[in-house]
Amino acid sequence: MRKGVIRPGHIQLRVMDMEEALKHYRDLIGLIEVDRDDKGRVYLKGWTEVDKYSVVLVESDTPGLDFIGFKVLNEKVLNGLKNDLIDYGCEVFEHEAGELDSCGRRVCFVTPTGHTFELYAEKEQTGKWGLAKINPDPWPLNLTGMKAERFDHCLLMGPNVPATKMLFSEVLGFDLSEQVVTPDNTIAGAFMSCSMKAHDIAFVECPDFGKLHHVSFHLETWQDLLKAADLLTMTETKKDIGPTRHGLTSGQTVYFFDRSGNRNEVFCGGDYHYPDHPPVTWKAEDLGKAIFYHELVIHPTYLEVLT
Amino acid sequence: MMIYRINIDGKSFNCPEGQTVLIAMTRTGNTFLPVGCCSGGCGVCKVIVLKGDYETKVMSRAKVSIEEEAKGIALACRILPASDLTICRVKA
Ligand code: FES
Ligand SMILES: [Fe+2]
Numbered sequence: 317m318r319k320g321v322i323r324p325g326h327i328q329l330r331v332m333d334m335e336e337a338l339k340h341y342r343d344l345i346g347l348i349e350v351d352r353d354d355k356g357r358v359y360l361k362g363w364t365e366v367d368k369y370s371v372v373l374v375e376s377d378t379p380g381l382d383f384i385g386f387k388v389l390n391e392k393v394l395n396g397l398k399n400d401l402i403d404y405g406c407e408v409f410e411h412e413a414g415e416l417d418s419c420g421r422r423v424c425f426v427t428p429t430g431h432t433f434e435l436y437a438e439k440e441q442t443g444k445w446g447l448a449k450i451n452p453d454p455w456p457l458n459l460t461g462m463k464a465e466r467f468d469h470c471l472l473m474g475p476n477v478p479a480t481k482m483l484f485s486e487v488l489g490f491d492l493s494e495q496v497v498t499p500d501n502t503i504a505g506a507f508m509s510c511s512m513k514a515h516d517i518a519f520v521e522c523p524d525f526g527k528l529h530h531v532s533f534h535l536e537t538w539q540d541l542l543k544a545a546d547l548l549t550m551t552e553t554k555k556d557i558g559p560t561r562h563g564l565t566s567g568q569t570v571y572f573f574d575r576s577g578n579r580n581e582v583f584c585g586g587d588y589h590y591p592d593h594p595p596v597t598w599k600a601e602d603l604g605k606a607i608f609y610h611e612l613v614i615h616p617t618y619l620e621v622l623t
Numbered sequence: 624m625m626i627y628r629i630n631i632d633g634k635s636f637n638c639p640e641g642q643t644v645l646i647a648m649t650r651t652g653n654t655f656l657p658v659g660c661c662s663g664g665c666g667v668c669k670v671i672v673l674k675g676d677y678e679t680k681v682m683s684r685a686k687v688s689i690e691e692e693a694k695g696i697a698l699a700c701r702i703l704p705a706s707d708l709t710i711c712r713v714k715a
Pocket of ligand 1 (some may be wrong): 577645657658659660661662663664665666667668669698699700701
């Protein structure tokens with residue numbers, strides 16, 4: 317049952333060189349740079365996003381994910397979910413308003429997979445980038461690169477996927493839209509939705525805690541994926557695979573790496589999910605088809621190349 | 624332009640000046656080392672340089688510690704040769 321969590325609202329991603337990272341996320345993927353703070357963090361957004369930003373880049377000697385934030389409906393929901401997390405046995409801590417630029421207080425917890433999540437209710441809304449508030453055009457001029465529309469989801473890897481799935485469904489009200497199950501009926505992959513999207517967050521089992529598999533950005537069409545892959549070659553950016561189709565979610569995809577080794581995805585299409593839909597199930601033995609529907613096999617480094 | 628000879632676990636290929644060892648390996652059709660992010664982040668291409676001079680682009684500290692770096696351990700996707708190199712794979 318839905319509990320007032322709306323969407324993945326932001327991620328803070330570690331990069332090893334900010335200028336290289338901006339060439340990648342801003343100039344190639346086409347996110348809009350909206351702000352910088354006194355900690356050296358750079359804030360960006362996809363042009364269709366109404367909130368001020370969704371991607372926060374921070375320089376570090378180790379790439380990977382610092383945290384992912386989900387926006388909730390309002391302060392009352394935030395307080396309720398904070399209590400529910402504590403009652404469920406989670407250790408909860410808070411960042412005060414303004415620690416992230418233009419964002420309200422954030423309630424944080426660590427999942428059994430070892431990832432830091434946070435919930436927040438307030439963030440400045442600056443509107444879709446480059447469009448008028450009244451009588452808006454369908455898209456703005458002056459977009460660059462892949463023209464990514466929005467930050468869409470992450471796939472995270474770590475141990476204890478079944479417990480993490482329980483936490484997200486029981487406490488945070490996410491639905492299990494698709495799952496990968498092993499022959500003994502254990503969930504090895506949980507694709508979860510708090511909206512009508514096929515997934516807003518995904519967890520896949522691996523022995524190491526807190527790993528990032530990929531950060532995904534939404535494009536409009538299959539043709540845009542083709543052009544995105546062209547841009548990877550033009551900019552000598554390392555492509556992982558694609559354009560191709562996922563079995564899971566049936567989305568269309570291109571995977572590639574940023575200049576620090578974090579995997580990115582641009583994707584379009586795919587399934588939708590209503591709260592009364594039973595989960596779509598994939599067998600772990602058929603993971604090749606589940607992940608790469610055309611190739612039918614997973615290239616050897618796909619599940620090992622993580623940050 | 625200088626062309627350097629790279630020897631990995633007894634097999635060898637050419638690497639033009641300014642190209643990383645891992646990219647030169649893939650462009651010459653070789654598969655001695657696993658290829659991941661090609662950006663110094665994932666660590667699958669970890670090697671030790673036994674002989675030769677090189678520079679490295681920035682590498683994840685989670686994959687190569689300061690002590691390892693001092694011993695000649697590096698990520699092949701970040702190594703820019705400055706001479707012929709003799710290299711051994713290190714399991715990440
Ligand atoms: S391929 Fe990822 S660190 Fe070299
Ligand atoms: Fe994805």
